[in-house]
Amino acid sequence: MTSTATRSGIAALSTAYRRGDLRPADVAERAAAAEAPAGVWISRVEPEALLRRARELQGKEHLPLYGIPFAVKDNIDVAGVPTTAACPEFAYTPARTAPVVERLLDAGAMLVGKTNLDQFATGLTGTRSPYGAVESVYGGGLVAGGSSSGSAVAVAAGLVAFALGTDTAGSGRVPAALNGIVGLKPTRGLLSTLGVVPACRSLDCVSVFSLDVADAAAVLAVAAAPHDGDPWSRTGPARSQAPATVRLGLARPDALDFEGDRGQAERYVTAGAALSRIAASAAAVDLGPLLEAGALLYEGPWVAERLAGLEDFAEAHPDAVLPLTLGILRGGRRFAATDAFRAQHRLRELRAATARLFERIDVLALPTVPTTYTFDDIAAEPLRRNAVLGRYTQFANLLDLCVLSVPNGHTPDGRPAGVSLIAPAFAEATLLALGAALLGEAPAVHPRETPDAELAVVGHHLRGESRNGELVALGGRYERTTRTADCYRLYRLPSGVPGLVRTGAGEGAPIEVEIWRLPAAALGPLLGSVAAPLSIGYVSTVDGGVVQGFLCEAYAAAGALDITAGGGWRAHRHEEGP
16 A cells, blocks of 8 residues: 655655645645554654644745655654654653754654564564564565564655664665665764664664655755764765766676575666666676675674663563564573674674775675565564575675665566665765666755755854865855854864854854855765764854854863854954964
């Protein structure tokens, strides 16, 4: 069953808003009334609250996700809404929303509900939940994949325009492939996992499901940001290549195991040929180090990491945990500390081999899943067939890779196929561009966007300051000088860096900023160069406008020098003297 609530994605909804054909309230009403496939939701926002949210957005049409409905997997916190991780007895009601969700809400998105998952994000089938097994939108008893089953089906069925999942072994990619949509697993730490129930804390990622690549890029642009309170949060230099310059790696079809699924094998060959026509070159590569690393995840001591996060609850409430899930968790007890160190040492060797592989190629293309399964198939062999679904996904986080899974047509009998584009950390821009080219999408420019973006700079990126050359190198050009609204204070941080902190209206002062215009594609590399407590957010200007700009987390103001009275960084530098 497919809903018609928001079947179009972010770009189409934004166009309808711009033209006046739709209002957020219209979309909220449809989302609240839409009938969902069985098992998708664990909780939904009440219709009245959803409409209230839509009304709150009046006058905020400038926000990048204005009026866009979305869902989050129910192992991600939303304040006031129970987080269950698909275990009712585990449920708690958080007081704070996970930062990654907060960023989406601040950008104008409308939360519709929280989605079903394999219990404690342990599984790749979508069948391990007391809230019900989730069927693929393709029907026929095909499993939806997991563990982010509900999020994938919510997008594929048109209940929301995009959704957040999580991904440790493939949970953000397997469901995408099995439902014919896009699944983006970013670099570990690029999206904060603060407020996420851990599966393997050192490997967990927040992932994005969308109808097309452009929408995944739009969500990533908003959601990616460092967070000082998250010890796993990180940034790095962004890698960006045009598709025509990519050196492509492919596996020989005879080196892959499709479990006898000839249709999936043929789809991979077809995708490889299409990608080879786009890329600069293509070469067959050895998958040995990747597959060995993947085996460590469930056959090695990382199972003990799952147990470490849940052992107290699982032993105090064993009847609350599904028997299959409990057995997997308890399997972590068989590993000693020496096993963990041996595995870490071997993983280091495998990472080195993978790094050498990516000296010869830029992107590796693999099938997302080797085959598809029905509910009956999974019931017959739940562990082995779960492992099969993760065969070409579960190495990615261990090897610090980012991955984009895109639809890859259908087998002759109508089942979905997916292809994964895989690259080293922080190469999301390269993957998104290549994925869009493969699917024949236009460049990812949304209706309210232009090919350029405005950016407010307040300190070291000002003209004449030490980092201004970075803006120029990225194609930036100075537009004008203005001031912020009176809801900001400016601090000189102990590191010597200026930090612009948002306060309440009237609690700050207008601060001088420069507005620069940059190619939209430059924002990704610029974001990668920004370290906590700084980030790129939305800055209100004195004339009532809102632009993207450099901001500072409020916690960093403690112990910093308040230089607001001077009205700007240049004024402070002048007072300070040479």
